[in-house]
Every structure is written in structure tokens, then in C-alpha cells.
Amino acid sequence: MKYIDLRSDTVTAPTDKMREVMFKAVVGDDVYDDDPTMKELEAFAAKLVNKEAAIFVPSGTFGNQLSLFTHCNRGDEVILGEDCHIVMHEVGASSVIAGVQLRTLRSNKGELNPENIKSKIRSGEDDIHFPSTGLICLENAHSNGRVIPLSNMREIYTIAKENNIPVHLDGARLFNAASYLNIDVKELTRNCDSVMFCLSKGLCAPVGSILAGTNDFIKKAKKKRKLMGGGLRQAGFLAAAGLVALKDMRENLTNDHENALFLGTELSKIPGIKVRQDDIHINMVFFSIKDTPLKSDVIVSALLEKGIKINGEEDGEMRFVTNYWVKKEDVMYVVKCLKDLL
Numbered sequence: 024m025k026y027i028d029l030r031s032d033t034v035t036a037p038t039d040k041m042r043e044v045m046f047k048a049v050v051g052d053d054v055y056d057d058d059p060t061m062k063e064l065e066a067f068a069a070k071l072v073n074k075e076a077a078i079f080v081p082s083g084t085f086g087n088q089l090s091l092f093t094h095c096n097r098g099d100e101v102i103l104g105e106d107c108h109i110v111m112h113e114v115g116a117s118s119v120i121a122g123v124q125l126r127t128l129r130s131n132k133g134e135l136n137p138e139n140i141k142s143k144i145r146s147g148e149d150d151i152h153f154p155s156t157g158l159i160c161l162e163n164a165h166s167n168g169r170v171i172p173l174s175n176m177r178e179i180y181t182i183a184k185e186n187n188i189p190v191h192l193d194g195a196r197l198f199n200a201a202s203y204l205n206i207d208v209k210e211l212t213r214n215c216d217s218v219m220f221c222l223s224k225g226l227c228a229p230v231g232s233i234l235a236g237t238n239d240f241i242k243k244a245k246k247k248r249k250l251m252g253g254g255l256r257q258a259g260f261l262a263a264a265g266l267v268a269l270k271d272m273r274e275n276l277t278n279d280h281e282n283a284l285f286l287g288t289e290l291s292k293i294p295g296i297k298v299r300q301d302d303i304h305i306n307m308v309f310f311s312i313k314d315t316p317l318k319s320d321v322i323v324s325a326l327l328e329k330g331i332k333i334n335g336e337e338d339g340e341m342r343f344v345t346n347y348w349v350k351k352e353d354v355m356y357v358v359k360c361l362k363d364l365l
């Protein structure tokens with residue numbers, strides 16, 4: 024049975040073209056630096072985001088944590104938003120792997136206040152009690168579905184550079200953000216020293232993310248990736264799909280965004296459903312069902328019987344995510360099923 028899967032864009036299976044190139048990929052042992060397809064992907068990815076070098080990692084979480092581990096010393100403080108993925112959804116890894124302290128700041132729908140960041144920067148040399156700020160992390164697109172304005176990133180990056188502190192961008196959905204802002208992705212990545220982006224979300228690659236930065240940073244990261252168990256052997260099979268993701272699949276993201284807007288508009292017509300319509304910047308629709316007669320687990324199982332996979336509520340909200348394999352007709356079918364049910 025074919026399901027319509029709105030749980031996430033991570034559920035995207037690879038395209039036929041990806042399966043073909045994976046089958047035919049020329050591979051080698053990437054730990055011996057012997058995999059030509061991986062080298063091609065890493066060079067292509069670095070160029071795309073205008074960084075000197077890039078490295079393939081098994082997941083977005085791996086890439087973020089590798090970045091913290093590479094930028095920081097143990098005991099350093101990392102300044103970031105209270106609601107960002109690194110804080111909320113990475114299993115507390117920052118304390119286990121990099122051994123850093125997270126200094127979380129209040130965020131305004133994902134946006135951090137530059138002056139607030141400035142006031143939190145400190146140096147261990149100023150006072151025997153202080154840790155040193157080792158890194159500032161930004162997230163764009165944000166996992167709350169919104170895209171952070173370029174001007175905000177720029178202001179924060181300027182402050183970071185004045186204080187000689189590196190900035191890492193969690194760009195799991197970097198290309199969604201660029202597509203929403205209708206700018207080249209380089210405009211976003213010029214405001215950070217390192218960036219992570221996922222191949223495995225809306226871009227449909229089966230596995231993998233990229234971490235990009237300076238040559239020196241990536242060289243250090245490569246050793247730490249090995250320590251973390253991320254030295255992969257014939258990884259060119261994955262790189263082959265990753266190249267298709269970066270070359271062919273970025274353009275489709277605007278379709279995902281249009282489908283999400285349409286889904287949001289139609290859902291908001293169902294009595295009791297409250298959609299955060301203004302927050303639909305990319306492929307995610309957040310809404311509340313608390314004024315409907317049904318609980319989320321009932322909706323989840325009823326829709327599953329109709330061939331639709333969704334997640335239950337998190338923090339009192341439902342989230343539907345559109346992706347390459349969800350077409351406009353599928354969106355209409357989902358809305359119809361939900362309408363009938365309620």
C-alpha cells in the first residue's frame with residue numbers, strides 16, 4: 024500500500040534517478056580518501072555554499088555535533104536559541120561529545136536578538152569564574168517552520184566577528200530558506216563560518232548531511248568524525264544520491280512550499296482547526312486541534328486507515344510536512360479525509 028506520509032520530509036524515499044546512480048557509482052574506501060564519488064560530492068557541496076571545503080556526515084545531528092566538537096574546547100559556552108534543534112532534539116549530545124555548556128537565549132519565533140547575544144559573550148580570561156564563549160549557533164530555516172531574515176543573520180555575524188567568535192549555521196533546511204527568500208544560498212552562508220545542511224530531508228537522498236567550512240576546520244573535523252565513528256568506507260553509493268539531491272532536487276522545494284500553503288489554507292476552513300498560517304514559510308504546517316471534538320491519537324489512527332501517516336501532537340500542536348512524494352491531489356485527499364472525520 025502506498026501511504027501519503029506527512030510526518031516529516033525525512034521520510035522521502037530516493038528517486039529513480041538516485042537509485043540508478045547509486046547502482047552504477049564508482050566507489051572506494053573513503054577513510055583512505057579513495058572514493059571519487061564522495062570527493063565529487065564534497066567539492067560540489069563546498070562550492071554551492073561558497074566554503075573552502077566540506078565533509079559528508081551520516082546525519083544532521085552528527086554534523087551539528089561535529090561542528091560544536093570542532094569549534095569548541097571542553098567547558099566552552101555556546102550561545103544559541105532556547106528552541107533550536109541542537110537544544111531540543113539532539114539528545115543532549117553537546118554535553119556528551121563536545122563537553123560544552125549551552126547558553127540558551129529567548130528566541131522570538133526563532134529569531135535571536137543581536138544585542139542580547141552581544142551582552143552574553145564572555146571570555147574566560149576576564150574572570151576566573153567565567154567560561155569562554157566558543158561558538159554562536161543560528162538555525163535557518165528554523166524547525167518551527169519559519170525563515171529567519173537575512174538582516175538578522177547579518178547583524179549577529181557582525182557582532183560575532185567583532186568578538187572573534189565563530190558562527191555555526193544549522194541549515195538542515197538551508198535550501199528551503201534560500202528558496203523562500205528567493206536568494207542564492209551563498210547570501211545565507213556568508214553569515215556563518217560553518218554550515219550543516221541535510222541531503223536526506225526535502226532533497227530526497229536516502230542518507231546524509233554535509234558540514235562545510237574552511238580547509239583548516241574541515242581537516243580537524245575529519246579526524247573528529249573518525250573519533251565519532253563517522254568514517255565511512257564505500258560511502259560513494261550515498262554520495263551519488265547526494266549529488267542528484269543537490270543538482271536536481273533543490274528546485275522542487277518551491278512546490279513543497281506551495282503545497283504547504285495550500286494545505287494550511289484548506290485546513291483552516293475546517294471548523295475547530297487553527298492554523299498558524301503566517302508561519303508557513305517552507306514545507307511545514309503547524310495547527311491546533313484543541314477546539315475539535317477529537318484527540319490527536321484518534322485522528323492519527325483514523326487517517327492511517329485511509330492511507331495517511333501523520334504524527335500526534337507535540338507541545339499541543341500538530342505538524343504536517345509536505346515533501347516531494349506528496350502531490351497536490353494528495354493534499355486535497357488529506358483535507359477531505361480530515362473534514363469527513365471531524
Ligand SMILES: *Cc1c(COP(=O)(O)O)cnc(C)c1O
Nearest residue numbers: 082083084085108162166193195
Ligand atoms: C532535522 C534537523 C536536524 C537533524 O537532522 P537528522 O538528520 O535528523 O539528525 C538538525 N537541525 C534541524 C533544524 C533539523 O530540522
